[in-house]
Amino acid sequence: MQAIATKELRSRMRGNRAFTVLTIYLLLLSCLVVAIYWFTERTVAEVNQFGRGNLPPPVGKILFYAVTLVELLLIAPLAPSFSSSAIVGERERQTFDLVMTTPIQPRDFVLGKLVSSLSYVLLLVFVALPVQVLALLFGGLTLTEVLLGFWILIVAIVFYASSSLFFSAVMRTTTTAAIFSYLTVAMSLIGALFTFLIGSVVLGGMGGFGFFFAGGPGGEDSPRSWAIYLALFLISLSPLTAGGATAIALNSGEGTFAFRLAEDGSIPGYPNGIWMLSPWVVYTAVYLGLSALLVWAAMRYVRPTVARNPRHPSRPPALEPETETP
Incomplete structure (x- = not known):
């Protein structure tokens, strides 16, 4: 190396x-x-x-x-x-x-x-x-x-x-490799807009998520806890939205690694709310996990292919004995 x-x-x-x-x-x-x-x-x-x-x-x-x-x-x-x-x-x-x-x-x-x-x-x-x-x-x-x-x-x-x-x-x-590489970068950055919108809609119809909007607590249509987890996971899939959500959580006086959020997704630091991992933690786990998987797959692809014996895959193929021609 x-x-x-x-x-x-x-x-x-x-x-x-x-x-x-x-x-x-x-x-x-x-x-x-x-x-x-x-x-x-x-x-x-x-x-x-x-x-x-x-x-x-x-x-x-x-x-x-x-x-x-x-x-x-x-x-x-x-x-x-x-x-x-x-x-x-x-x-x-x-x-x-x-x-x-x-x-x-x-x-x-x-x-x-x-x-x-x-x-x-x-x-x-x-x-x-x-x-x-x-x-x-x-x-x-x-x-x-x-x-x-x-x-x-x-x-x-x-x-x-x-x-x-x-x-x-x-x-x-x-x-071709460059095209797919830049598409991945574009999906990570531009796709942040779509994950932001989806997460915001799930979290109370553009009004229940106090991190990004000034709306008050959600009403009867406020999302359940599983929907809040899903929305924050989507928001954590991009460095733009993950960084923005983490910054606003820190500015709200929340912890570095986790914070409490009301069940309607509106009040950061709610005493009886549900615990959420900070977006940067989820973002780190997803991106570093994918990076390790992609590097491992690249190692598999560059490994030279060697013919194997079908009866004993760990051994090279046996040579056929030469037959003498009369």
């Missing part, structure tokens, strides 16, 4: 492309921070001067959530671009069979490709961490929110890289 990862990283960092992407990425985040800070300060000044409108949330909270969202939208397309051609590219260059003849095991080959693909994308996350931590200086933000936002980004990147590596092992061409 180390040999594959080292070789891939050296080839990726040798040119100017990696450093150019890193520079543009940091410039975009820096410009975003300056723009948000200027807009928030101007809004506060207008409210204090003219008394119109409401004060915005603290600057630190706005900065952190905006930077994390933009960071996710920028990094999500990069993970498939590095992983979707990792294995199928070896086949197209006709070097895959040569690699399989070496002592490198399929497990080490796949894990090496995964580590090399994740390394650069994780580098983008780590270099942006000072920009995210900068929000703590402006107040209104806790260290728990910063760590959870950082964790949600890492889990999403691992899942996107693992799914892209799986398609790279299964598909015949790089184009």
Whole structure:
């Protein structure tokens, strides 16, 4: 695994492309921070001067959530671009069979490709961490929110890289693997809108879920506990909705790992409510579980096929004795 990862990283960092992407990425985040800070300060000044409108949330909270969202939208397309051609590219260059003849095991080959693909994308996350931590200086933000936002980004990147590596092992061409990889990313991000709507409808007809809407407690049509579990599970299937629900739960004074919710799905922290796992916990379990399954499947697909003896599958086929011709 180390040999594959080292070789891939050296080839990726040798040119100017990696450093150019890193520079543009940091410039975009820096410009975003300056723009948000200027807009928030101007809004506060207008409210204090003219008394119109409401004060915005603290600057630190706005900065952190905006930077994390933009960071996710920028990094999500990069993970498939590095992983979707990792294995199928070896086949197209006709070097895959040569690699399989070496002592490198399929497990080490796949894990090496995964580590090399994740390394650069994780580098983008780590270099942006000072920009995210900068929000703590402006107040209104806790260290728990910063760590959870950082964790949600890492889990999403691992899942996107693992799914892209799986398609790279299964598909015949790089184009097909890239298409399926980007479709997976789109379903994870854009599909968040559908899971959000479905979960909201289940939780009281767009009015019973106090996390997202300002409606009061649900009436006679309020959902049962099983419907609340189902809705929160759907909301936890995307990094966008899982992160948003977790943030609002933390801002409501709830625990980091679990919270209480009224049976009508309306009142967070209800004393006699039902216990719910925090959305980021469910999101982590689902995404990391799928990532492990996809990596295992990729290992199975790259394993070279060897003919087996039908009577003894663990043995190679027996050679037929040569018959002498008269």
